[in-house]
Amino acid sequence: MAITEKKISAETALYLYKNLLLPRRIEERMLMLLRQNKISKWFSGIGQEAVGVGVALSSEPEDYILPMHRNLGVFTARNVPLYPLFCQLFGKADGFTQGRDRSFHFGIPEHKIIGMISHLAAMMPVADGLALAMKLREEKAVAFSFCGDGATSEGDFHEALNLAAVWKLPVVFIIENNGYGLSTPTSEQYACEHLSDRAKGYGMHGFHIDGNNIFEVMKTVGQARELALKGEPVLIEAKTFRMRGHEEASGTHYVPDNLFEDWAEKDPIHRFELYIESEGLFTQAELEEVTKEIDQSFKQDLEKALDADDPVFEESKELARVYTPTSKEIPAHKDGVTYEHRFVDAIQASLRQAFEEDSSFLIMGQDIAEYGGVFKITEGFLDQFGKERIRNTPIIESGALGAALGLSLEGFKPVVEMQFADFISCGFNQIVNNIAKSQYRWSPSLNITIRAPHGGGVGAGPFHSQSVEGWFMQVPGLKVVVPGTVEDAMNLLYGSLYDPNPVLFFEHKKLYRSLRAKIPDKANFEPLGKAKVRREGTDATIITYGMGVQWALETAGAFESKGRSIEILDLRTLLPLDKEAIKATVQKTGRVLLLQEPSLTLGPLSEISAIISEECFEWLDAPVMRCASLDMPIPHDKGLEAGFMADRKLSEKIERLIRY
Structure with missing residues (x-):
């Protein structure tokens, strides 16, 4: 089944062919190494190369890409150095995570690639945060976020799409619909005709395309990018097929044989070769020479990576990766005059002070803008700091927390207000698996503050009164702060806001307006972790x-x-x-x-x-x-x-x- 497109030059055809072929030939070599027990696991993208390669080649260097398991072509098309990439895939010390994580669970900020975690769809809200950062800076850049058909059933998928549409973010979501979520066929995953039909419900553009046609992928991605830059986010469903198992150990016994036969004819590389031959651009013999050239291009890096050192455990080194030291020098405010503050006043004053000092602070949450939050902490902030920094969200927790991660990666200092600490359970995965673990695995430090009103004593019942701080004490990478005095409410929040690590700051609801003390009007920075x-x-x-x-x-x-x-x-x-x-x-x-x-x-x-x-x-x-x-x-x-x-x-x- 050939593909048709307007004529392209032999130079362009060769460029596209090499970009499609490189990840295929690397994967075929990896499958051999897997059989030789030289690697432990492999998620094959064979048959899906046109999607990842097409997105990478149609995007600009300043665009972010958030790939998934089967997007090796994103890394190769973005010219990621192959030696550390292979070391990463082999779990070697010279890999991007130095053995702390495997496969594509990593990011390379300098290449504008932010890798996945195993929890599907979790990176889609992160793309929203990256897109918001670029929008706030008025940069002409887009975030491209991948997911599979299975991930479209996850809550993060829906929260991310809705937030992108409401905030008019420069983001493009790409579904690689390969027919199966591990072994579950799409007929058992959703009832609509096309997943791209969901775009309309969110007020987004939706495209359903042939994901094995490199020309159609690139053309659609180009159109989507232009729309996204205008504040019109896009959902693309790229129909493709997984020619191997979910991962090699799972096999393909659950897939009917006729599907493999049908999709073998639609293989993106096979179809492109037919196009090249039909246009008379290259002969079969010449394409075979290209294949040999591609094989040689990564051979040396592969062999070097296979012989590279394995990670060596050093306890002090590993523990040092969990937190970023607090090095910021913030001068103390020597104000000898004290004023009576309530607990709630101290929190508000501390937050306002930080926002006045540093424009990289912004806050997201439900009803925090015009309404000022249910406890009125941010009352007046909208008039003082504007809608770009005081941002109402839909009723989402996971989506807002994921967006905070994306913003933090771009140097912002996001604050997320949970309306009640009880609702933090809806964002638990983003906190404990994404935010908490990122720095240890690969990322720069993440300055994220999560404020959560907690505690009983006000007759609010079992869903608005819980003290859930203990849930997070066993999650290295987080800091958990619970002030018990007015002075600490002010100073420890200020310390949390400037701490270069993710901080959960629990504020007792009963203390908000019942506890008073005379303290200075200005917060002073206190490092966290001192009783x-x-x-x-x-x-x-x-x-x-x-x-x-x-x-x-x-x-x-x-x-x-x-x-x-x-x-x-x-x-x-x-x-x-x-x-x-x-x-x-x-x-x-x-x-x-x-x-x-x-x-x-x-x-x-x-x-x-x-x-x-x-x-x-x-x-x-x-x-x-x-x-x-x-x-x-x-x-x-x-x-x-x-x-x-x-x-x-x-x-x-x-x-x-x-x-x-």
Whole structure:
């Protein structure tokens, strides 16, 4: 089945042919190496080369491309050096991730390529963020984001398309519809005739094309790019076929034989060869010489990569990749005058101060612009900073968080407001698998701040009252901050905003308007990860954070009248933990009560208990005790909620600890 197109020069034909042939010949060599057990896994793109190559050749160097498993042609057409690319595919030390990840799970910012993660469609919101960055800078550039037919059922696909359309972003989404999501045929994945029909529902342009026709791919991509630059995002469905298994181990037994026969005739390289011969541009013998030339072009790099060193584990080196050191020098504001601030005022003031200082800050979230957010943190920000920086989003969490990742890769400092911390579950994958792991794997540092109003005590019920900070304590790469005083609300947020790592900043809803203190009007930068002794004591220590600090201060004051001296250690940051401060207070008092608002089982302070038992046992005069809320959902009724809360049992627990 030949392809037809207007005449092209022999030079152009040869250029296209070499670009199509190079990834094919590399893949065929990789399949041989797989059979020889020299590589561990391979996702074949054989039969799909026209899509990746066509997009890469039709885009401009300043355009971003976010490829998937089967887009080796994107890397080769963008002239990515083959030696480190092969090392990456072999898991060698000289690969782009230095053995920390495999296959195409990496990015090369200098080539404007941002690689995938295994969670399908997760990179599509990232493309939105990259596109927004380019739009804000008024650059004539587009983000091209790939996904397969299977990924179109994922929530991130729909959130990304909707956000792109609403914000009129310069982005083009490309579906490589190869007929199967692993073994599930498209007939069992969607009921519409074409996936590109979905574009209309989002107010986007949609194209359904022959993905094995290099001319049609390039022509459509060129049209899509022009539309995207005008703020009209595009969805392209490229119909193609996977001639191998999802990955080689899965085989192809589930695919009818006649499909292979039909699609073999539509093979993009075979069809292009027929076109070249029909136009009299090259003979078969000449094409065979081109094949030999292509094979020689990567042979040396391949052999060198096969002999390259494997990664060597060095604990300090690996741990150093998890976080970027906080090196920013921010002068302290020496304002001797103090003013009364509520907890909510301190957060707002800190946020405003950072936005006034640095135009790379912007905030995204639901109802944060004209409305000012449900807790009015950003009230007045729209008038002061404008719609480009104070951005309402649709009701999305994952899409906004993915966009924040894209913005951060381009040097912006995005802030994402979760309307309630409970809703962060809808963006969990973006936080723990995409944002948290990127720097360790390959990326530059990511300055992303996620603000999340949390906590109970206001009768908001089981879906608006949870304290979910503990969910994230076991995810290296994140920082988790929970202030318990007005001053910390201001200064720790300021520190979070300027920290070059992803930070989750939890703000207690009950403290917003109930807690007041006299503090300076300007925030001062504090590095994250340092605990603070809120009250000196000798008889026992309460280790806590957030709302627990206020509970502990009140209770310790009551015990002072009984002649008991209670120390209070405010952790402030749950990840990373200040172990030295924990050890110091245990050594000082010998008795420890761990106080937390979340439920008891596997709560945040269970980790503190383990640290004390393992590293401070000889200093203890009593067992480590815990005071936590009940193991149940948070009820709505205030009386029921009060029975659930940890503070109900705090005095009793301290008595037991001291009497032991």
